[in-house]
Amino acid sequence: MRPLTYERATAIDEVVRRVANRPGAAFLAGGTTVVDLLKLDVITPDLLVDVRDLPLGGIVAEPGRIRIGATASNSDVAVHPAVRERCPVLAEALLAGASPQLRNMATIAGNLLQRTRCTYFRDGQSACNKREPGTGCSALNGVNRDHAVLGGSDDCIAVFPSDACTALAMLDTTVHTVRPDGATRVIDFAELHTAPGHTPHVETVLEHGELITGLVVEDLPAARRSAYLKVRDRTSYEFALASAAVALEITDGVVTAARIALGGVATRPWRSHAAEEALIGGPATTERFAGAAAEALAGARPLAGNAFKVRLAEQTLITALTDLASRPTEEPSS
Amino acid sequence: MTDPIPTSVDQKPVATQRPPSGMSLHFNGVRHMIPVDARTTVLDALREHLQLTGTKKGCDHGQCGACTVHINGRRVLACLSLAVAHTDDDIRTIEGVTPSDGALHPVQEAFLACDALQCGFCTPGQIMSAIALLDEIKTEQGPAARLSSDEIRERMSGNICRCGAYPNIVAAVTRAMAGQDGAR
Numbered sequence: 478m479r480p481l482t483y484e485r486a487t488a489i490d491e492v493v494r495r496v497a498n499r500p501g502a503a504f505l506a507g508g509t510t511v512v513d514l515l516k517l518d519v520i521t522p523d524l525l526v527d528v529r530d531l532p533l534g535g536i537v538a539e540p541g542r543i544r545i546g547a548t549a550s551n552s553d554v555a556v557h558p559a560v561r562e563r564c565p566v567l568a569e570a571l572l573a574g575a576s577p578q579l580r581n582m583a584t585i586a587g588n589l590l591q592r593t594r595c596t597y598f599r600d601g602q603s604a605c606n607k608r609e610p611g612t613g614c615s616a617l618n619g620v621n622r623d624h625a626v627l628g629g630s631d632d633c634i635a636v637f638p639s640d641a642c643t644a645l646a647m648l649d650t651t652v653h654t655v656r657p658d659g660a661t662r663v664i665d666f667a668e669l670h671t672a673p674g675h676t677p678h679v680e681t682v683l684e685h686g687e688l689i690t691g692l693v694v695e696d697l698p699a700a701r702r703s704a705y706l707k708v709r710d711r712t713s714y715e716f717a718l719a720s721a722a723v724a725l726e727i728t729d730g731v732v733t734a735a736r737i738a739l740g741g742v743a744t745r746p747w748r749s750h751a752a753e754e755a756l757i758g759g760p761a762t763t764e765r766f767a768g769a770a771a772e773a774l775a776g777a778r779p780l781a782g783n784a785f786k787v788r789l790a791e792q793t794l795i796t797a798l799t800d801l802a803s804r805p806t807e808e809p810s811s
Numbered sequence: 812m813t814d815p816i817p818t819s820v821d822q823k824p825v826a827t828q829r830p831p832s833g834m835s836l837h838f839n840g841v842r843h844m845i846p847v848d849a850r851t852t853v854l855d856a857l858r859e860h861l862q863l864t865g866t867k868k869g870c871d872h873g874q875c876g877a878c879t880v881h882i883n884g885r886r887v888l889a890c891l892s893l894a895v896a897h898t899d900d901d902i903r904t905i906e907g908v909t910p911s912d913g914a915l916h917p918v919q920e921a922f923l924a925c926d927a928l929q930c931g932f933c934t935p936g937q938i939m940s941a942i943a944l945l946d947e948i949k950t951e952q953g954p955a956a957r958l959s960s961d962e963i964r965e966r967m968s969g970n971i972c973r974c975g976a977y978p979n980i981v982a983a984v985t986r987a988m989a990g991q992d993g994a995r
Contacts, residue, residue: 481848481849482849483893483896485896505893508891508892508893508896509873509888512852512890512892513872513873513891516871516872517872525849525893527896529896552885556951575969576876576968577886577943577947577966577968577969578876578886578887578888578940578969579891579969581885581887582887582888582891582892712964712965712968713964713965713968714968714969714971
């Protein structure tokens, strides 16, 4: 058995230093990904540094923004009154993910770093460029029903599985970190995750040892009227085949603002600016929603097993937009 | 609450715990010293070291809910919790829910009354999940909280029953929920 050491600390600089100084070290938060992949031998850290004693669990609603500490649990974020009021899409996405037990364990920062559910990645032995660079991608010509139709490359088509990140991608979110040298930085959410390209083992712009300390979600008027729709093989406790996070501002029947992101079909959190632009300035009709959906999937590269996802994602987005547009408009409460 | 996102690096002194050869865990109100390494999960610590076998190992990967326990009052999965990470926490298992006089917990009684099981393997996890669910809705909605069958199904969806005893499990949770505010 490989040796494994566990440590915990209460200061951010200490936690960062311990991981940064050791190539085989990893952060441990809720453990829902790390402990699972540790058992599968998919990840082989020799040191786990627990971040749960850090003072990063708070959720603070300020005028103009919500600050969410890195170790706030998915459960706590989902039920926070400011999240439910200002960006219900995030609460809905969180509650659509996993199970109550897992949401109690999982942290919001851990969710940003969730690993793919690709079975070839998880089995620990198939050729997989993400797990073992240079070995090839078993999914390209294998069983690829669950795989991505957007953002894939010839080296990897693994889906990024997070529901919450689909919502965070269409909100104005920034990710706050402490780097190994102690400096802090702020990363736009859209810049955090990288496309697989030829380096699918690299999934984010974070350096080894760089610690996410929290997120800031800026208030967005359209987000008060927002929703998450997830389509999957069973009603609950299952990953998405396709999902849509949508926000609409409609004035006198005309779409004045729109935010759209897709989940379950892409290799990274997938906001569609093209779909948003297809809606703005026009009437909130099913025809326009269908046009936006076509824009969102225009770059899709379907394979033998997952071609159905193109139509499924389009229909999921059209349904999400139609349902949202039919809701009565609420008066702004602040 | 203070700003959870620090703008400068915290310089407070640190307390670090090296990998222990044995560790102290707090199960059902009792401290136990057990020899485990860093990989040992709470589930294996319970079953293999303390012979508390009420908590079941189903999938061992967070997909079935059979290992549901309460850590500091919240339902979590023992199979994805490293024991070494919970030395300061209060861990409650199915063995710890019954009153000392040998009576059953009201949720256990409801499962019996509604015949909410067939083989019984998932039952300890179902009951631990249901007890936490009742606490959660009391916190969220007050003691008179009531959930529809669909809401119960959603909130119990982290516990798989391969026998398919779901209708009676929903009935048992409904019964326990009705008894919570003294209506029984």
